[in-house]
Amino acid sequence: MRTQVAIIGAGPAGLLLSHLLAADGVESVVLETRSREYVAARIRAGLLESSTVDVLAGCGLDGRLREQGLEHRGIYLQWPEERHHLDFVDLVGRSVWVYGQTEVTRDLVAARDAAGQQFVYEISDTALHDLDGDCPYVTYVDIDGREQRLDVDAIAGCDGSFGPSRKAIPSSVGRTWERTYPFAWFGILADVAPSTDELIYAWHAEGFALHSMRSESVSRLYLQVSPDTDPATWSDDQIWEALARRLGHGQNGWELHPGPITDRSVLPMRSYVYEPMRYGQLFLAGDAAHIVPPTGAKGLNLAVADVALLAPALAAMINKGDRGAADSYSDRALRRVALHALLVVDDDHAAHTRRRL
Numbered sequence: 001m002r003t004q005v006a007i008i009g010a011g012p013a014g015l016l017l018s019h020l021l022a023a024d025g026v027e028s029v030v031l032e033t034r035s036r037e038y039v040a041a042r043i044r045a046g047l048l049e050s051s052t053v054d055v056l057a058g059c060g061l062d063g064r065l066r067e068q069g070l071e072h073r074g075i076y077l078q079w080p081e082e083r084h085h086l087d088f089v090d091l092v093g094r095s096v097w098v099y100g101q102t103e104v105t106r107d108l109v110a111a112r113d114a115a116g117q118q119f120v121y122e123i124s125d126t127a128l129h130d131l132d133g134d135c136p137y138v139t140y141v142d143i144d145g146r147e148q149r150l151d152v153d154a155i156a157g158c159d160g161s162f163g164p165s166r167k168a169i170p171s172s173v174g175r176t177w178e179r180t181y182p183f184a185w186f187g188i189l190a191d192v193a194p195s196t197d198e199l200i201y202a203w204h205a206e207g208f209a210l211h212s213m214r215s216e217s218v219s220r221l222y223l224q225v226s227p228d229t230d231p232a233t234w235s236d237d238q239i240w241e242a243l244a245r246r247l248g249h250g251q252n253g254w255e256l257h258p259g260p261i262t263d264r265s266v267l268p269m270r271s272y273v274y275e276p277m278r279y280g281q282l283f284l285a286g287d288a289a290h291i292v293p294p295t296g297a298k299g300l301n302l303a304v305a306d307v308a309l310l311a312p313a314l315a316a317m318i319n320k321g322d323r324g325a326a327d328s329y330s331d332r333a334l335r336r337v338a339l340h341a342l343l344v345v346d347d348d349h350a351a352h353t354r355r356r357l
């Protein structure tokens with residue numbers, strides 16, 4: 001087969017890239033190792049920065065977001081006996097939106113299906129070839145066990161942190177920064193209305209806590225725990241009691257309302273950045289190039305920021321032969337990533353990055 005761009009991965013990065021490229025008249029095929037149902041059902045982040053909402057609005061994907069999402073002016077910062085509201089709109093004229101990644105994925109898939117996007121789900125043995133040559137191509141085995149080859153002008157590696165794209169770049173080329181934090185987040189989903197109108201980020205001697213939400217009837221809450229915590233060893237009461245202590249239950253009449261817990265998991269905290277995000281005709285975006293702790297759904301918002309840079313760069317390169325934006329894509333994307341991921345990695349690299357910015 002032949003197309004202009006092979007997009008490996010149907011996560012938010014890959015799906016949004018296919019949509020933005022199509023708007024610039026660039027054809028693509030999205031290759032995904034999981035099933036359509038699996039991708040659609042994945043529960044992940046749920047907070048959209050204003051720049052992400054602007055990108056979605058810019059390509060006509062903000063309809064359901066504005067109908068069903070929750071717009072927040074800011075957040076609360078909580079210490080024992082003390083809670084402060086940070087009003088982003090007053091401070092920087094921007095709001096944030098609570099709208100689940102599952103919903104973003106649903107909107108993207110619906111828009112791509114309506115536009116006749118070619119998806120190939122449930123593939124295996126994905127491999128990338130001739131990346132620094134004139135005729136890059138991807139090979140894979142399709143759902144029927146047949147070997148397939150896709151010839152392209154460029155490959156977008158949107159295959160997450162465990163995908164093949166980054167690994168296809170010669171080890172002599174890449175540079176990585178990584179930091180694993182000595183704590184994790186114990187996250188729960190609960191079928192109860194949020195006890196707060198906006199997110200609460202709490203400092204407590206016992207550890208951090210966060211009161212987030214998915215909707216007006218589903219709450220999402222997190223507790224800082226040690227990385228080896230087994231979520232099954234905590235009773236529901238233990239979880240709600242720890243959340244109540246850390247979030248300031250009873251303070252100025254504020255109460256945390258517990259409810260049925262429907263999902264629980266322990267998320268490791270890790271920062272990882274890979275440079276360069278481009279090698280020949282391969283361009284990395286999203287988790288394929290960087291992993292950041294889940295605070296503020298940064299992973300999702302950085303993935304959107306990457307493809308908002310990558311789509312026009314690929315369109316200029318493919319439609320007009322103008323390689324300027326493609327050549328500077330990696331530096332421009334990493335500049336934003338560095339601001340979010342590397343500030344907490346190590347001083348000398350932060351200094352190096354600050355010197356470069």
Ligand code: APR
Nearest residue numbers: 009010011012013032033126159160163286287299300303
């Ligand atoms: N072949 C094809 N697809 C693959 C392969 C492969 N060999 N390996 C992985 N994939 C697919 C995964 O199944 C997944 O659907 O790539 C996709 C990567 O999607 P995400 O992990 O969601 O990464 P990304 O699109 O970069 O999204 C980044 O969104 O999901 C949040 O918090 C998450 O920070 C993350 C952000």
